[in-house]
Amino acid sequence: MAPMGIRLSPLGVAVFCLLGLGVLYHLYSGFLAGRFSLFSLGGEPGGGAAGPAGAADGATVDLREMLAVSVLAAVRGGEEVRRVRESNVLHEKSKGKTREGAEDKMTSGDVLSNRKMFYLLKTTFPTVQINTEEHVDATDQEVILWDRKIPEDILKEIAAPKEVPAESVTVWIDPLDATQEYTEDLRKYVTTMVCVAVNGKPVLGVIHKPFSKYTAWAMVDGGSNVKARTSYNEKTPRIVVSRSHSGMVKQVALQTFGNQTTIIPAGGAGYKVLALLDVPDKSQEKADLYIHVTYIKKWDICAGNAILKALGGHMTTLSGEEISYTGSDGIEGGLLASISMNHQALNAESGWKKGRGMCHCK
Ligand SMILES: Nc1ncnc2c1ncn2[C@@H]1O[C@H](COP(=O)(O)O)[C@@H](OP(=O)(O)O)[C@H]1O
Ligand SMILES: [Mg+2]
Numbered sequence: 001m002a003p004m005g006i007r008l009s010p011l012g013v014a015v016f017c018l019l020g021l022g023v024l025y026h027l028y029s030g031f032l033a034g035r036f037s038l039f040s041l042g043g044e045p046g047g048g049a050a051g052p053a054g055a056a057d058g059a060t061v062d063l064r065e066m067l068a069v070s071v072l073a074a075v076r077g078g079e080e081v082r083r084v085r086e087s088n089v090l091h092e093k094s095k096g097k098t099r100e101g102a103e104d105k106m107t108s109g110d111v112l113s114n115r116k117m118f119y120l121l122k123t124t125f126p127t128v129q130i131n132t133e134e135h136v137d138a139t140d141q142e143v144i145l146w147d148r149k150i151p152e153d154i155l156k157e158i159a160a161p162k163e164v165p166a167e168s169v170t171v172w173i174d175p176l177d178a179t180q181e182y183t184e185d186l187r188k189y190v191t192t193m194v195c196v197a198v199n200g201k202p203v204l205g206v207i208h209k210p211f212s213k214y215t216a217w218a219m220v221d222g223g224s225n226v227k228a229r230t231s232y233n234e235k236t237p238r239i240v241v242s243r244s245h246s247g248m249v250k251q252v253a254l255q256t257f258g259n260q261t262t263i264i265p266a267g268g269a270g271y272k273v274l275a276l277l278d279v280p281d282k283s284q285e286k287a288d289l290y291i292h293v294t295y296i297k298k299w300d301i302c303a304g305n306a307i308l309k310a311l312g313g314h315m316t317t318l319s320g321e322e323i324s325y326t327g328s329d330g331i332e333g334g335l336l337a338s339i340s341m342n343h344q345a346l347n348a349e350s351g352w353k354k355g356r357g358m359c360h361c362k
Pocket of ligand 2: 174176177178269299300
C-alpha cells in the first residue's frame, strides 16, 4: 500500500513511462529535423526553438509549411470568390482610378477572400510580413487554424522542411485577380494567388482558379505540380496581353514581333502566367509570351514570377531587370514573361530602354 492509501500498479507505471518517452521522442525528433534543414540551407538557427510548433515559431519559418498554408489560403479565398459570384450580389465599388484612368474595382468577393486568406496566413505565421491588395479590417479579425497537414502531393515533391529566417520573408496576397472580369462574369480569368519572397526573391507561388478548382504551385529549388509545355513558338509568338489595362501593348507586340504575331487579350496576371504553362484546365488559353506595359502591383505578379522561376522561366521588366518583392507595391518598367525561350534576346528585341518608359521598336 502506497502512502495516503494510493496503490501504484507496476504495469500502470510502466505504461505511463513508455507514453512519456514516446511524447518526448516525438517532440525532439521534430526539433532535430528543423535544426538539420536550417543548417543544410546554410542559415543560422534563430533565437527561438524550431520545435513541432515550427509554423508559429517567431525566428524561422518552414517554406514547405508556408507552401501548404498558401495553397489552403488560395483555395479558401477561392471559395469566397465563388460564393459571392454565385449569389450575384457583388457590392461592386471603385477604389479610384489607375494612372491610365481605368476604374480600380473592388467587390465583396475581393474583401471576403482577402479576410480568409490574410487571417489564415497571419494566424499561422504571425511574425511574417504580409502584403495584400485589399485593406484588412482589424475589427473584423478571424482566427483560422491550420490543421498542420501538409498535402501528399507537396510531401512527394519536397521531401524535407526548408527553414528560413522569418524576417527575410515577405508574403504577397492577391485575393481576387481579374476583378474587372469578375464583375463582367468572365469567370475563367479569375484567380486567387499567394507568393512568398525571401530577401525579395520570389521563391514560392500558388495560383488557384476558383471556378474550375485548378491549383498550380511551385517552389524554387523545391518542386511543383505544374510544368512547362514541350514547345513554344519563338519566331511568331502568340502573346497574351491585358484586355482591360492594355496601354500600348498591342502596338509594342506587333512592332516587335511582326504582324504575324497573334495577340490574345485576357484578364488577370495569374491567368496570363498559366497561359504559358502546361495546364490541364479546359478553359485555359495557351500563349508563348506574356507582355504588360502599364504600371502593375507586386501582388499581381509575384506568384507567377515564382512559378516561372521554379520551372526555369523568367519574369522581368521589359528592360530585363529582375523584380524585387520587398519595399514598394508596384513596378514601373512593364513586364515580360517567358519560359523555354531566350528571355534576354526577347528583352533586347522588345526595344524597351531602361528608365525611358517608352518603346524604341523596330
Ligand atoms: N495600370 C495598372 N494599374 C494598376 N493595376 C493594374 C494596372 N494594370 C494591371 N493592373 C492589375 O493587374 C492585374 C492584371 O491586370 P490585367 O487583367 O489588366 O492584365 C489586375 O489586378 P486585380 O484584378 O487584382 O486588380 C489589374 O487591376
Ligand atoms: Mg491582381
